[in-house]
Amino acid sequence: MSPPPANDPEQTEKRSNSVTAREYVLALPAELNAKNRADLARSFASAVVERYGVAADVALHAPSAGGDDRNYHAHILTTTREVEPDGLGKKTRILDAAKTGGPEIESLRELWAMQCNEALERHQKPARIDHRSYERQGVDEMPTLHLGPTSTTMERRHKTEQERKGEPYKPRTFKARENERRRTLNDHVREMVRELAATVREVAEQAMDAKRKGVNGLLNALRVKGKQEADEQARRAAEARRREEERKEALRQQALREARERAVREAKERMADIAKRVQRLAPDAREQFLAGEYPSEPFDRALKAHSHPLGTAGLDAEEKAVRAHLVTCQEQEKRQQAERQQAPVRGRWRGGPSRSRSRDYDSGPSF
Template sequence: RYGVAADVALHAPSAGGDDRNYHAHILTTTREVEADGLGKKTRILDAAKTGGPEIESLRELWAMQCNEALERHQQPARIDHRSYERQGVDEMPTIHLGPTSTTMERKHKAEQERKGEPYKPQTFKAQENERRRTLNDHVREMVRELAATVREVAEQAKNAKKSAAQALLRAIGSQRQEELAEQARRAAEAHRREEERREALRQQSLREARERAVQEAKGRMADIAKKAQRLAPDAREKFLAGEYPSDPFNRALKAHRHPLGTTGLDAEEKAVKAHLKVYQEQEKRQQAERQQAPARGRGRGRGGPSRSRSRDYDSGPSYDSGPDFF
């Protein structure tokens, strides 16, 4: 469909990992494959307007093919590429651990097993996932209990029709229905409060992550500006070209490593270059002032510049905190 070459790697679960984690990695070229080799760029997967829908269609096709394979092998499991929210599943999703947290948890679990102690999550993400799984189990248990109660009431009503004490059973059924309604109301209220708390935690996590990324980006910008300020002009240009490449592929790699992505990298480049421009102008102005300083100081003492005048000149501007562009 896209004219690109694809490399597919099928992986079995890693040692000490989840034994269900069979997965695949699919990598494609960024250029179309032609008779003589790689040709023009494949823009449809990168463009802002088409990239998202194209990737979504690929994920949907992958899910369909997996489900067809599962059905051929008479396996009941099915996969869905959509999120819980889009599926309408009223369940709290877990957080992706990532390689760092996964490694820490495996090491901690192995250590606990050697000590003969029960495993308890150590990292924040694993602890949060454990809390969410417990909450989901609790909600499912409440639903099962409510369904069992409804079935029980229905069975009681059915048996009541066969007995002579219909009036008494109707009174009991009415009272039971009130209890069920109260239980359902309490369950709904508890679920609503949990949703509010969960949303507050999510918003707090987003704010904290944003603040950490901004602070990291500020520190990075200050370091780059300081390094560039200490270099000679020709070396400075080469250094900046390496940090802010014009080639789209290399720039995309740089933006991927930046705490704030492409927007942060663009803003950082603009701020650093603006600072260096001011710094260069100050260097030129101070150099000119130093060259003129002896002429202005003649006639004092033994003909040289005054000591008080010499203190008016320093070694040039410094970069202490850097511009704030976030």
């Protein structure tokens, strides 16, 4: 049997938990055409190969049906070892080390932003990107939440269903609704900024007009008036900023309260529904149903917690409450059964049927 090839990442590693590849996910500018997007992704991959001496594989993805039409992206897989003439060599530890990993990733993000902006400028597109967060850019906007694949799929199906019914689309998941509120708030903030900028421009234009006039008396009068107006505008602008900050904070607190109240309400409704469902089941089917709703395996439980309105803590509390309720119901059922057994049986002395009734159970969960 021939030895494995020296350039096979899977065969090169000896440890069972070794990482054989790194993935880079690139959001490609929708303003560029397909060829330009492909060239841009390959240009970044070439820079990574040249920088770290690794091998790279590029996969280009178009937006999925019913999703965001701008979601062009690329997946780049690179080896974790350098490519040498006789195969794969030493590990590229610079991306793993605690001291160098963060700066290297930041440098790669900056490189990607620079390459994107150069491509957009080269093809005469006005859009530009910035790898920095809103906070680092000094932009007074609230960032939106990342939906993830589960919420995105739910929203996509919900949107398709609403369009089929001829109804306006309204976000269904909490994150999508929160993103809509944040976008509305950001739009309002941008409008306020535009109004303030227009006021500043108006004051500046008035000052320039005053400078063009040659009459000293009129110029002095306009200068005094301009100063008074500038002071008043500055005062109003400061007051507007203060009110806007207060309004934004009030909206943020209100949004947090509403989100918490909705989550608690949904969690209570969910717990009541599960408690009713498990109570209707036969005793031997209850534990199987609870195991499906509250799995013990960490990955499955994490998935369940992700869809729960209150997350992991809410799921744990719900399981505890449901099991406690089930114990109470079981004790009550035992008491009722004991009372029926001790009660005198009617009708049997005359050969008639017994009127005692037994509890009806479902055979199991209907999923």
